Amino acid sequence: MYKPVTPDETLRFMSKNLKGLRQLFEAGRRQSYILEYAVFEKICLENDLDLGELLRFRFVKQQPTQDYKLRKQYTDFLEFLFESAALNLPDHFQFHAASIREQFNKLQQELDTAKIPLLVTSLQEQLDDFLTEIDTQTRQLLRDIEALKASGEHEASLHERIATATRWLDSLVYPLNQVLQASTPDAVVAQLHGINAYAHKKSLFETDPELARLFRHLYGEALRVNEELTRLGGVIVRELMPMLERIRTSSKILAGFYRYLESMRKNEEPDLPFYGLLSRNRRYSRAYATDWMVRAEMLLDTFFVEREQFVEEEVGDTDDWLPNTERFKNNLRDSLPVEDFYRWCHDFLKTETGDITLRKFFSVSKLLLDSEFEAEFEEDSPRFNLELTDVTLSLPKIKLCANDLSS
């Protein structure tokens, strides 16, 4: 027996099974709320959802393909509840904009005043639907972008992020913006202005008070929709686009860096060489500065000032006296043979001067090499010390005879 469902029963059913219904809703969100039989069964089983109940409350209906489709009335409500919507393609908005235009044209051309209230209400609904959809879409995009932004940028997810950001920008955001910003007479904004002006004029000049009231409502609605759309257009241009562009660019930069690190790891040259930046002092490196002399002089002048020093020259007596070699030689010749030549030299000098220096000693002892004399030297004879004024000499004993061959 058919048992009608009351509104509070419906709400109780939803409240009791909200978790399961949400899962069905989320599973179908990205695919027009059509769930494959297997997926549907699984979620129902996991959440103790009764198929009979679901059908009785008209939450789902079975497709000829055996798949299940969630009813739009419910999904709209759940979208509102969960603030989660399926993203619509821009064609959808364009289609919507076209139907607003069509409805408005119909209203302007309608001569039968009895039909006007219906047309006005219908146009008002169209406007409200359009605004709601744009609003839902924008909010959903903002939420999705935030989620995309917050997800960590691992290498594996980078390309997916780039692809997602690109897809959303190219197929959702830019076209959505185009629908809102278009300045052609057919564009929504122009239509809204038209509706606005038309409704305003009608509300002032319509003689039927009921119709005047309806037009006043339409005027208010068009004004509100216009304002809201302008605001949403701003959100899209100022927030959505830069955020997505930013995510896309950042992800691309990271992907590029990954690629660079990868080539470094493999010890390969990157596919694209970096700019050949100049090194420091590449061209102007010099061993010294051009003004080194001036600087050096300044340095010396400033820091190396020495105190003036006066050095008094010592004026002492210099002993220039040298023995008379000729006289010495004559004496020597007379004394030949001399047993100990060096000591003889010393004794001779002693008779001449008290100060026997090395210089004086050598000036006479060098006669040893004179060809007139012949020196004899015993290898094993002991050396003796001879003390002069400035040095002590260790000398061997040398015998000096006349050289017979020289004469």
Place this chain on the structure above:
Amino acid sequence: MTYPPEHKAIVNALTNGQFILYPDTHYMVVQREEVFYRDFFKATFGYDLHVRSEGYIFLSSEEAVEKDSRNFLIFLAVFCREMGIAGRDFREEFGIRRFQIEEVRQILENSSKRELIESILGENGLAKLLNDWNRRRVVEFTNAHQTQFKFTSAVNLFFEYALELADMRLKDESEFYRERETP
């Protein structure tokens, strides 16, 4: 012709591998006389002048061989990677934040690419690396002890390069798939 009074300083800075940044007077001069300076550097040294609208100017040479850029790119790549993994917006932070060297050092030490970083930095290398790039004006120390720094607009050059690398890869991949799809 008459040279601008800043001419010598500009040529010195740029040929020493420094970046000239907006809003320095030198930036304005080069930007105003861009055509002259482009010709001047090309004709005199064979260098290419780059004036970027993001607010930085630099010279490049096809013959230049230096390892500094490679090391800085590795450092930057690993640092950005770690920030990305942590869910941080590195571009936003680079624009507004000052980083403590110690904080950066720790991030790099905890990275799985630590070995790569260590191979290019070595002992006390991070401070030296930052010091070198501070001289080039890609980073700027923000305190007297040089324990804190920020990135200047010149860091965008490295991002630009990474973007080009990524675009090349995306292009390669799409070509690969296209070839696979066409029998």
